[in-house]
Amino acid sequence: MTDETWARIRGLLAGTQPDSIEEGLGLLEAEIDRIGPDEAEALLEIVSPLFYIDTLDHPELVPALDRALSLTARLGDRLIPLLVKRLDAADMKAQWAIAHALGRVGPPAVPPLIKAYESATDTMMHAFILYALGKTRSEEVVRAVPLALEAAASPNIELRDTATRALGKFAESIPPGRLPAELRRRCLERLQENLADEEPSVRAKAVRSMGKLARHGHLTEGERGTLRVICRNLTGEDVSGEWDRAYIVRKEAAEALGWLEPR
Structure with a gap:
């Protein structure tokens, strides 16, 4: 992705208007299959502020948040370690959003989530990991x-x-x-x-x-x-x-x- 495209997407997603955010997500979706491993973390950096949206205060942004979570999940393996690490975020809204994104990744997320659960000592971290596993549509969750x-x-x-x-x-x-x-x-x-x-x-x-x-x-x-x-x-x-x-x-x-x- 060109620097110009990155900058445009970043600017659109930094706004507060649903139309601008949707436009930014549309540009991101058009490029997402061409995003390389080195760009995955940069993508998360520009999308993750949407995870902090308070949907009770801004219900008009619910579709944008849902789309952002689905786009994040499409990167799958490339983002799983980063998402698991961010489950320990201080903001509960972001934690719920990240758990949803991990659940949408599907089967590849199950082993890293179990490993993270077993190594975590914080009770709330355990709760968010179980929530993410509950959102994962895979028979692998039997583990x-x-x-x-x-x-x-x-x-x-x-x-x-x-x-x-x-x-x-x-x-x-x-x-x-x-x-x-x-x-x-x-x-x-x-x-x-x-x-x-x-x-x-x-x-x-x-x-x-x-x-x-x-x-x-x-x-x-x-x-x-x-x-x-x-x-x-x-x-x-x-x-x-x-x-x-x-x-x-x-x-x-x-x-x-x-x-x-x-x-």
Whole structure:
């Protein structure tokens, strides 16, 4: 890419108007397949300021941010180490955006993310890595299931919440029969334990993830029947007269019931 093109893209992406940013991203997209390894880091430098966009304050920039994440992911292997390193950014908005970009990279991102998780000591770093893995559409995420199982029992609410959600996201990507029996058993046990969590958000994600295990063919008929009983109890549909007092838990249980009708 010529210096003139770099300068024009940089100037357009530094603006605040959606049209200018979209024009800059369009120019970048036209050049992206010709970007060499030495230019990948420079591309990240000019795109990454978009990761700090507060989409609540600027909803008009959501399409631009989404496009920027997809363009970043297209560079794949060339940017994975840089993106993983930037997951440790101080700004949470940027961390969520980078996690999304890594998820869109796909299978090549799984081993580096697992390695980063195993070497990290910060709880929030663990949470963002699990979030990124949950966004990765690849059966390779089965390798991350043990990490999520351990994290789903963490005393830290953010990590426990993210890991409980990740177990369900992994179920979406792992084909039926490819989740080892022992891991499947441990997933069910951990999610059932998290149904008793003191935090409603964790309970809601636990029942959602159990529903995804059912929806994506990871449960036996007997396990589906047990989950139906659990969900009816949570929604108050059974004769016990008990239900979960948190609306978000009842809502997730009601949705899970839709996937649990006898087949």
